[in-house]
Amino acid sequence: MLRISVLSSILLLAACKPPASDEYLARMEVSDERTRPSEPVDSPDTEGAAWALGQSGRLLYGKPGEEPLLSLACEDGTLAFTRYERADANSKAVLALIGNGHVERLWIDAEQEGEAWLWRGRLPADDPRLEVLTGRNRVEATVPGAGSLVLNASQRPGEFITRCAGTMAAPPEPEESPA
Template structure:
């Protein structure tokens, strides 16, 4: 008998909400056609793909010679926090956001990547500070798998070039060492 008074508040609250109705979906339907993400693309064949310096300094392109690139990295800026920018040359849905997963060289790295509009095309781009230890994934001698959901996986064949670019870019972030000579102090001004 003691249970009945304890259940009374629950019964009162349940009575305040109307029961589900068949037309509930009709009341909440959104007008217009709803579009989902585009069809996922297949992972490209990377047999014979290589890293190569681009026309722009401190930028590497990855792909098969004579074909459009599949991936790129670039050291952007210098001083306090240079960034390593990355591009996955694959169609992206407008304003989409994702995570670029880089797996290889005993590392697993996840970096944010966004759809960026270049003229009429949307593609995947992102950037992160080069001092971030996650970039160690590119400094080894093994292949790396780069995956963007919906844009397939790109196998980045082994090369010393990405690691060299990461290290060169990190060197730009380094403050001058104590071993570097300081400029000679200027002579005091005054009568001689």
């Protein structure tokens, strides 16, 4: 008798929800909101592009007289890097950096700056992954959908990162244990 009541309870519960079906979408309201990312953009031409210190203290990369393509900023020992290419609102991605004997992947987020959404990431300036930018060779920086940006050879990013890491507070000294 107990088995029959348990079995009938299970059957009643199973009958409460309809099974999945192909017509499920027909029962939902579909919005016109875009559900796929923006179309990818071409990689920018970086012939003649160079690093220069901006008036705001940021290190800017781009062609003289044109909008920057990338910038590095120092914020209290943290290196903030911005890729000036349109990003979809609230997106997340990986900035792949290849050069100077390193291959690194850094997390970046789309952050709103005025009306535009740009790719931005932050790391402590003494993070060893930033060594990819501190050599004297060219570096390729790629964001999926935002093209591949060739950073021409320069020692300026390395100097900027080293200075930024120098502004960091020194780690506290370990306390001496009474012996």
